[in-house]
Amino acid sequence: MDHQQADCACDEIPQSLISTSEALTLLTDSARVVNSTQMVVLDDALDRVLATEVRATINVPGFDNSAMDGYAIHLQEEQLGVVGGLAFEITDRIPAGSVGSVLGPGCAARIFTGAPIPQGANTVIMQEECELIENDSKIEIYRPIAYFENIRPMGNDIKSGEVVLQAGLKLQPQAIALAASLGVNTLEVFNKIKVGVFFTGDELVEPGETLEAGQIFNSNRYALVAMLNKLDCDVFNLGNVKDTFDATCHALKELSTECDLVITTGGVSVGEEDHVKPAVEQLGELNLWRIKMKPGKPLAFGNVGESAFIGLPGNPVSSMVTFLLFARPFIKKMQGVSNYLNTTMKVEANFDWHRSKPRREFVRVKLDNSTIPPKATQYPKQGSGVLSSMVWADGLAEIPEKTTFKKGEIINFYPLKEMMQ
Numbered sequence: 001m002d003h004q005q006a007d008c009a010c011d012e013i014p015q016s017l018i019s020t021s022e023a024l025t026l027l028t029d030s031a032r033v034v035n036s037t038q039m040v041v042l043d044d045a046l047d048r049v050l051a052t053e054v055r056a057t058i059n060v061p062g063f064d065n066s067a068m069d070g071y072a073i074h075l076q077e078e079q080l081g082v083v084g085g086l087a088f089e090i091t092d093r094i095p096a097g098s099v100g101s102v103l104g105p106g107c108a109a110r111i112f113t114g115a116p117i118p119q120g121a122n123t124v125i126m127q128e129e130c131e132l133i134e135n136d137s138k139i140e141i142y143r144p145i146a147y148f149e150n151i152r153p154m155g156n157d158i159k160s161g162e163v164v165l166q167a168g169l170k171l172q173p174q175a176i177a178l179a180a181s182l183g184v185n186t187l188e189v190f191n192k193i194k195v196g197v198f199f200t201g202d203e204l205v206e207p208g209e210t211l212e213a214g215q216i217f218n219s220n221r222y223a224l225v226a227m228l229n230k231l232d233c234d235v236f237n238l239g240n241v242k243d244t245f246d247a248t249c250h251a252l253k254e255l256s257t258e259c260d261l262v263i264t265t266g267g268v269s270v271g272e273e274d275h276v277k278p279a280v281e282q283l284g285e286l287n288l289w290r291i292k293m294k295p296g297k298p299l300a301f302g303n304v305g306e307s308a309f310i311g312l313p314g315n316p317v318s319s320m321v322t323f324l325l326f327a328r329p330f331i332k333k334m335q336g337v338s339n340y341l342n343t344t345m346k347v348e349a350n351f352d353w354h355r356s357k358p359r360r361e362f363v364r365v366k367l368d369n370s371t372i373p374p375k376a377t378q379y380p381k382q383g384s385g386v387l388s389s390m391v392w393a394d395g396l397a398e399i400p401e402k403t404t405f406k407k408g409e410i411i412n413f414y415p416l417k418e419m420m421q
């Protein structure tokens with residue numbers, strides 16, 4: 001059966017058939033940003049999301065200072081640009097952290113990187129360009145000198161009053177360092193979101209247990225928990241839940257009272273053993289989308305009480321890919337991150353795409369980075385259960401629906417390295 005027929009057959013089922021971009025917009029439009037915040041010290045701020053902008057209350061640098069180890073000089077106008085043999089008397093020594101005295105005309109102060117430029121000085125010459133003469137009491141310089149050499153002016157980096165960090169920024173080491181450089185020691189961040197997870201399927205057993213006939217190990221559990229940990233969520237994990245309506249309802253109730261979001265994998269098809277859909281419908285609201293994509297397709301979205309709900313497909317590659325493409329931006333928006341969408345780059349397909357397909361495909365590819373743009377090669381097995389493809393791949397190449405192309409086509413690429421952060 002080809003995809004076209006499969007799609008037609010499923011039209012009898014009351015599910016909406018939507019594009020990947022529609023699904024993403026519907027999801028992210030309904031994401032509610034967490035409404036509580038806390039103050040954290042800088043050492044605890046990594047990966048948290050800034051809730052209030054940070055404004056500088058000082059200039060950085062706070063004073064004109066030397067960019068070099070050398071000599072600060074009071075250069076006189078007639079000495080400007082003179083070639084060869086200008087001598088200055090050394091009258092002061094200014095290490096970083098101390099303040100020199102006023103420098104008279106024709107005088108020099110030994111100065112070190114970061115030390116304040118003394119009053120009267122108007123240029124700094126690096127020590128390698130100065131020759132000590134007359135028992136080290138003077139320096140002589142043989143090249144023409146200009147004003148303001150090697151001086152880092154006050155406020156050059158940041159001016160007092162400027163907004164330096166915007167709300168919605170996921171805090172990385174460089175942003176934390178910038179806050180520290182302004183004397184800020186605590187930051188207001190959004191509270192972490194609580195995400196409850198459970199897994200459906202009576203065929204599932206835990207790694208470490210013995211497989212009986214017909215059973216498989218639960219891999220989605222470990223993928224999902226790890227991806228949520230990477231996203232800095234507080235995870236409530238109920239593990240495997242029996243494939244019954246009652247057990248599914250019980251798990252949903254328990255998690256929804258605690259959590260901002262509940263995510264499940266499996267059980268969102270329309271098979272008799274799929275209890276997630278009726279259970280969520282009983283306790284809240286549910287939209288079951290058939291997304292025109294591969295791998296993936298069924299994705300359930302709704303709410304149970306105050307908690308949002310996302311039901312990912314059961315197949316391991318489908319559940320990871322739909323998590324990364326849909327749940328991840330949704331979660332980042334809930335966390336208050338302003339750049340919550342996945343970023344893509346352009347790559348060159350190192351393969352032909354012969355058959356036009358009704359669904360958008362997210363193909364696991366490896367990149368050859370020795371060319372510009374990088375060339376993407378497909379993993380030979382692209383099945384939605386082939387987890388080894390995810391380990392082999394550098395990312396997902398996006399092949400639009402209803403398209404054919406020859407090797408060399410420029411296509412979108414979602415880097416796994418970035419999406420797994």
Ligand code: AMP
Nearest residue numbers: 199201218219220221266267313314315
């Ligand atoms: P379902 O969506 O429940 O019909 O499951 C689709 C496929 O994914 C079936 O082959 C399941 O055995 C498999 N599957 C479901 N849940 C998991 C899981 N947690 N880990 C590994 N495979 C799973």
Ligand code: MG
Nearest residue numbers: 200201266267
């Ligand atoms: Mg199942």
